[in-house]
Amino acid sequence: MKLSVTITLKKDVLDPQGKAVQNTLQGMGIDNLKSLRQGKYFEIELNESNESAAKKKVDDMCKMLLANLIIENYKIDIVK
Amino acid sequence: MKLSVTITLKKDVLDPQGKAVQNTLQGMGIDNLKSLRQGKYFEIELNESNESAAKKKVDDMCKMLLANLIIENYKIDIVK
Amino acid sequence: MKITQEIISKHGLKEEEYQKIRKLLKREPNLLELGIFSAMWNEHCSYKSSKFHLKNLPTKNKYVIQGPGENAGVIDIGDDDAIIFKIESHNHPSFIEPYQGAATGVGGILRDIFTMGARPIALLNSIHFGDPKNNNTKNLLNGVVSGIGGYGNCVGIPTVGGETKFNSTYNENILVNAMAVGHAKKDKIFYSKAKGLGKSVVYVGSKTGRDGIHGASMASAEFDENSEEKKPTVQVGDPFTEKLLMEACLELMKKKSIIAIQDMGAAGLTSSSVEMASKGGLGISLDLEKVPCREENMTPYEMMLSESQERMLIILETGKENEAQKIFEKWDLDFVIIGKTIKEKNLILKYNKTEVGKIPIDALSDQAPIYERDWKKNKISQRKIKIKDLNKIKFKDAFIKIISSSNHSNKNWVTNQFDQMVMGDTLQKSGGDSAVIRIHKKNKAIAITVDSNANYCKAHPTTGGKQIVCESWRNLISVGSKPIAITNCLNFGNPENSEIMGQFAETIIGMKEACEFLNYPVVSGNVSFYNGTNQKNIFPTPVIGGVGVIDNYNNVFDHKLKAEGNIILVVGKTFGHLDQTAFLREIYNKIEGPPPEINLSNEKNNGLAILKLAKEKLICSIHDVSTGGIISSIAEMSLSSMIGVKINKPKKLLNLFEYFFSEDQGRYILEVKPNDIGKVKQILEDENIHHEAVGVAQKKFFEVENEIKLSVEELYNLNNKWYYNY
Amino acid sequence: MNSTVIVFPGSNCDRDIAVALEKLNFKNKMVWHKDTTLPKSDLIVIPGGFSYGDYLRSGAMAAKSNILKEVVRFANNGCLILGVCNGFQILIEAGLLPGALLRNKELKFLSKNIFVKILDNKNKFCNKYKKNQVINLNIAHNEGNFFIDKENLKKLEDQNLIAFKYCDQAGKETENSNPNGSIKNIAGIFNEKKNILGMMPHPERMIDHSVSNEDGVGLFLSILS
Numbered sequence A, B: 001m002k003l004s005v006t007i008t009l010k011k012d013v014l015d016p017q018g019k020a021v022q023n024t025l026q027g028m029g030i031d032n033l034k035s036l037r038q039g040k041y042f043e044i045e046l047n048e049s050n051e052s053a054a055k056k057k058v059d060d061m062c063k064m065l066l067a068n069l070i071i072e073n074y075k076i077d078i079v080k
Numbered sequence C: 001m002k003i004t005q006e007i008i009s010k011h012g013l014k015e016e017e018y019q020k021i022r023k024l025l026k027r028e029p030n031l032l033e034l035g036i037f038s039a040m041w042n043e044h045c046s047y048k049s050s051k052f053h054l055k056n057l058p059t060k061n062k063y064v065i066q067g068p069g070e071n072a073g074v075i076d077i078g079d080d081d082a083i084i085f086k087i088e089s090h091n092h093p094s095f096i097e098p099y100q101g102a103a104t105g106v107g108g109i110l111r112d113i114f115t116m117g118a119r120p121i122a123l124l125n126s127i128h129f130g131d132p133k134n135n136n137t138k139n140l141l142n143g144v145v146s147g148i149g150g151y152g153n154c155v156g157i158p159t160v161g162g163e164t165k166f167n168s169t170y171n172e173n174i175l176v177n178a179m180a181v182g183h184a185k186k187d188k189i190f191y192s193k194a195k196g197l198g199k200s201v202v203y204v205g206s207k208t209g210r211d212g213i214h215g216a217s218m219a220s221a222e223f224d225e226n227s228e229e230k231k232p233t234v235q236v237g238d239p240f241t242e243k244l245l246m247e248a249c250l251e252l253m254k255k256k257s258i259i260a261i262q263d264m265g266a267a268g269l270t271s272s273s274v275e276m277a278s279k280g281g282l283g284i285s286l287d288l289e290k291v292p293c294r295e296e297n298m299t300p301y302e303m304m305l306s307e308s309q310e311r312m313l314i315i316l317e318t319g320k321e322n323e324a325q326k327i328f329e330k331w332d333l334d335f336v337i338i339g340k341t342i343k344e345k346n347l348i349l350k351y352n353k354t355e356v357g358k359i360p361i362d363a364l365s366d367q368a369p370i371y372e373r374d375w376k377k378n379k380i381s382q383r384k385i386k387i388k389d390l391n392k393i394k395f396k397d398a399f400i401k402i403i404s405s406s407n408h409s410n411k412n413w414v415t416n417q418f419d420q421m422v423m424g425d426t427l428q429k430s431g432g433d434s435a436v437i438r439i440h441k442k443n444k445a446i447a448i449t450v451d452s453n454a455n456y457c458k459a460h461p462t463t464g465g466k467q468i469v470c471e472s473w474r475n476l477i478s479v480g481s482k483p484i485a486i487t488n489c490l491n492f493g494n495p496e497n498s499e500i501m502g503q504f505a506e507t508i509i510g511m512k513e514a515c516e517f518l519n520y521p522v523v524s525g526n527v528s529f530y531n532g533t534n535q536k537n538i539f540p541t542p543v544i545g546g547v548g549v550i551d552n553y554n555n556v557f558d559h560k561l562k563a564e565g566n567i568i569l570v571v572g573k574t575f576g577h578l579d580q581t582a583f584l585r586e587i588y589n590k591i592e593g594p595p596p597e598i599n600l601s602n603e604k605n606n607g608l609a610i611l612k613l614a615k616e617k618l619i620c621s622i623h624d625v626s627t628g629g630i631i632s633s634i635a636e637m638s639l640s641s642m643i644g645v646k647i648n649k650p651k652k653l654l655n656l657f658e659y660f661f662s663e664d665q666g667r668y669i670l671e672v673k674p675n676d677i678g679k680v681k682q683i684l685e686d687e688n689i690h691h692e693a694v695g696v697a698q699k700k701f702f703e704v705e706n707e708i709k710l711s712v713e714e715l716y717n718l719n720n721k722w723y724y725n726y
Numbered sequence D: 001m002n003s004t005v006i007v008f009p010g011s012n013c014d015r016d017i018a019v020a021l022e023k024l025n026f027k028n029k030m031v032w033h034k035d036t037t038l039p040k041s042d043l044i045v046i047p048g049g050f051s052y053g054d055y056l057r058s059g060a061m062a063a064k065s066n067i068l069k070e071v072v073r074f075a076n077n078g079c080l081i082l083g084v085c086n087g088f089q090i091l092i093e094a095g096l097l098p099g100a101l102l103r104n105k106e107l108k109f110l111s112k113n114i115f116v117k118i119l120d121n122k123n124k125f126c127n128k129y130k131k132n133q134v135i136n137l138n139i140a141h142n143e144g145n146f147f148i149d150k151e152n153l154k155k156l157e158d159q160n161l162i163a164f165k166y167c168d169q170a171g172k173e174t175e176n177s178n179p180n181g182s183i184k185n186i187a188g189i190f191n192e193k194k195n196i197l198g199m200m201p202h203p204e205r206m207i208d209h210s211v212s213n214e215d216g217v218g219l220f221l222s223i224l225s
């Protein structure tokens, strides 16, 4: 089973990368850009056919390593 | 309008980050992990209410800067 | 909003303090004002528990241009060159989020340096972690090291030295201290004292977000089970913006337009504006709606207390605003006039033309509470451990255990994550006794070292306080530099506990004595209290950052052995003091007993004699003896050069273990050419300095007569594997 | 000889490379990235550092700057272009050199002295070195892990476009001597015309005996000759 994890910075946490990217895009002439925030994405393949077991497993991974819960949120999806 | 961009490495491109994360997770006792690849994620807010115009705009951004088309693929979605 | 008991205590203020605020204001404060008081009266900004003792430290010698009281200390190194340096802690934020905590710690100390007009030329750090077996030590180590590197590497300042230590006392409270050193022209130093009325107060740098609101309070609050809740106040560093801010400030400083400049560190906009006004004896009025904000709907409270990084406050000469603005625009940074200096000595805060706060500057600075807290004297343990009372162990096994232990292993794993060469003037990287940095395009160089010894300080704070000053001095001597002055970061537990306050008071007594005797004053520093969880306080951990000067960079010494056949000489007397040594800790897990004594006159005498030998080029390499004793020092000399040594057993009465593992102070190892040994001995004898030849450099093997024979490669592997296997 | 160093926001080896160029008697000028024209140059250097904080992908944002268009124009006219470290990353992102520079295999910033072997000395950058000579340079980067697909790798090899490979002191290309996981130990490459060189190690850090060694001097002398 294949799952994805999307990690985003919590609201109000500074995103220096996103800021620099946004400024560059604006400098390149993209005008109606209101905001841009950067996050991470993981695609994970598990030997596990039970959906909720797989999600649980990935949730563990997020808590253990993938996400920094102090400044980040995460979201798990099944990839079809 | 809010859109998201998910950027993933092309199939044959080495992913040192994903590999290291995978090894670490396995070292932490996660056993049925088959593969893990890391990518990027952007959340973009535009002053644009037309869906296809917005998508087009974000597509431009991907081509111009966000993705390196030699090694990366990207996918654009509308965030509800 | 009504100020309740709960709000007061949430702001970390005591009831008496609140009553004092009411008296000073002659009314109830509003929430914004209360927040400002809490930030300024906080331990971190007010030094309310430490001031009483700190004032005893010597702060002057003929090189000191600026002692404590400014963003950093300044010393004169001849010609028109000045060196500006300071050390600062970022302990609590680093425990919560190691990468960002350490990174922003580096950012903060860099700003303290370039605020004064110096281009930073070196970074160092002192990082202390819990027991490696402790659950999160590894994660903290990884995060802190990459955070320090991540920030310094990006800004492009070489990280050239420091110390990494493990001790279970830090299991729940790590220490992350960062030191920065900068170079400026003597007549181009900038201070934080405001002058003149109606001058523009300018905000430059990053936008203000909701980062670390109450961070200053957090830095001084003991951790408890609820510290989890305080997490979202973590600040994220942006080294890229820091680099731009640094270049922009240094560019502006070439013009004659800055009256005063101050970084926004702890308690951000509040402390920077109050500090400038207070030093200048005037007031400041701010229009808060002009503050560049990152988030929507930020309140004046949030703006005044935000600890967003990479921001500065500048007071400009009238008419220079446009010129200054152009510079910040060039570097893509915000530049906004947010207020002006005023005659009435108040901090006046307006938001959309409405006055939202008004506080006398004095009330926030001079009138801030100062406590002469109770303190208890520490007893020195009389118990001395004798080697005959210990279980037998093979000499070789003891040596190998020490050399391959977490605390004595090679730190390449750490230092390889730091760019040590950028800026092109690093003459000596980390790994030696001091880092050595050449002054750009000049013949002279400075030596820098960071030192601490929590175990000694815990065993007896006064002796420990003396010891670290001496160790710092010795490290500077060992590269052939003349020690000039120090900065210090005093990491202690809860000052409301009289035992802890005793440790603090006595550490200062010890430091003072050593600094005075060695003419090695304190020019800047930082105090970090409340290191510990609930009632468990860390060992007292003062950290000393020392700076020395070398007139000609061709006369720099290191501890690498130079040639086979050279003689290895121990300078200074070995008494065999084993208590508190690495030997007892690593092999027997014993941590009681007194620390080695300090004899200041021997210390000075030995050091000055070494400098004399160095000047006459009678020695090939120098290394001081510190933890791990003589044998560890000689092993390090061997390891850094891959040249072997043959060490003889001492002829005198001392037991082998006591001789090689004791940590008596004031000792050095010298490598001397056979041809020069006569002259060296003569000079040492003239100065009445004890010395003895212990061995000879040789090919390939590290050897102690009949006890140890290891190829230098084996030794290298033993010394290098710990971090990589951890 | 006239050299030009381009400074981006976040460049931090610009001063170091300028010191090296001046020491070796180049007439050097610094150009700010917002400038639109380049001075007369025989050599353009894109220095190391963290342009735009290395955010997004190292070099990506600098590669889109206006001044880069000028660099491309100069390159097409045969001007020599040297990209060191972040400069190499920028040249790749700008499409002037093939491949990609990924995160180091250990995912850590790595700063240390390493050995590289000169693969080709019949070019403008390395003619003062011997073929297969091993030199000691310093690296300091997070993303130096060179990657390229099979086809293009073959092209690099067939056309002799690999400039340097990581190796041990004896010149052997071992896995241990490959600090960042680069494919085939590649540390630096040329474009087809060999007037553009991108390399991860810092030659400008090896020009002064009191700081390090002088193994980098040959590169600058080659350019001069």
Ligand SMILES: Nc1ncnc2c1ncn2[C@@H]1O[C@H](COP(=O)(O)OP(=O)(O)O)[C@@H](O)[C@H]1O
Residues within 6 Å of the ligand: C044, C045, C054, C057, C067, C068, C069, C070, C071, C072, C073, C086, C088, C112, C265, C266, C488, C489, C490, C522, C523, C524, C525, C526, C527
């Ligand atoms: N342990 C100390 N020894 C000497 N001076 C100190 C010590 N601790 C703090 N200081 C001085 O007190 C002043 C205030 O320090 P601090 O609040 O850390 O400054 P900043 O706000 O610039 O970080 C500085 O001048 C600092 O050098």
Ligand SMILES: [Mg+2]
Residues within 6 Å of the ligand: C071, C111, C112, C263, C265
């Ligand atoms: Mg300061």
